[in-house]
Amino acid sequence: MSAWFVPARPNPSARVRLICFAHAGGGASGFARWPLFLPGEIEVVGCHLPGREARFREAPIERMEPLLDAITPELQPLLDRPYALLGHSLGSWVAFGAARRLRALGAPAPVRLFVSGCRAPHLSSRFPPIHQLPASAMVHEIQRRYGVLPALILEDREVLEMFTRVLRSDLALFETTRFPPDEPLACPISAYGGREDVIVSAPDLEAWAEHSAAGDFEFRSFPGGHHYIRDLPEGLLPGVAAALGSPAEGR
Helix, strand or coil: CCCCEEECCCCCCCCEEEEEECCCCCCHHHHCCHHHHCCCCEEEEEECCCCCHHHCCCCCCCCHHHHHHHHHHHHHHHCCCCEEEEEECHHHHHHHHHHHHHHHCCCCCCCEEEEECCCCCCCCCCCCCCCCCCHHHHHHHHHHHCCCCCHHHHCCHHHHHHHHHHHHHHHHHHHHCCCCCCCCECCCEEEEEECCCCCCCHHHHHHHHHHECCCCEEEEEECCCCCHHHHCHHHHHHHHHHHCCCCCCCC
């Protein structure tokens, strides 16, 4: 079994595999409950990046090209059936980069790319980079922009230091990535976001349409801020299932 990709609930008979990539500082556990809100024919597989959760002793990867170098061969055994890629925030760019890499290798295209809470990769950021700030300033800016760090982390110095290390690496990954111009992907794209997200706007998400040549682009917004996806999986996932051709049923 790959250390990189582990099913949330193994399902050898699944019709389609949904491969998921988390936000900065997040891990595959964020997708653990998703099978509860999806039909049994969809298998959810989370990407376990080094430096967090079960792989917390490993060094995080801070640049996109080396990360894709490592991920791509681990992805290929998962392409034995139709598959979709889904990412939230930073994970959207990882999923997009992986789709490009797989295309370059002649692998089957995903049936759909789902991107969430992330501007299209050809757009410039409206915010200055923060991954090189001192730890306290970086944490303050993360809280101001995203509001994602719970008191349990902020009040435990050892946990905060470990979490800050992962966040710094992921922010470096995100803030240094520049995707070169290339042909649009052959697959449809769905772009989702939170209506109260102050970091990623609706136009930022709608711009993802430029990266699909399939003529099937979907944009949807949901209640909540940048991390709406964490708080509202039961609202999001019926649309994901429908886009994959499956009626969702809570189980």
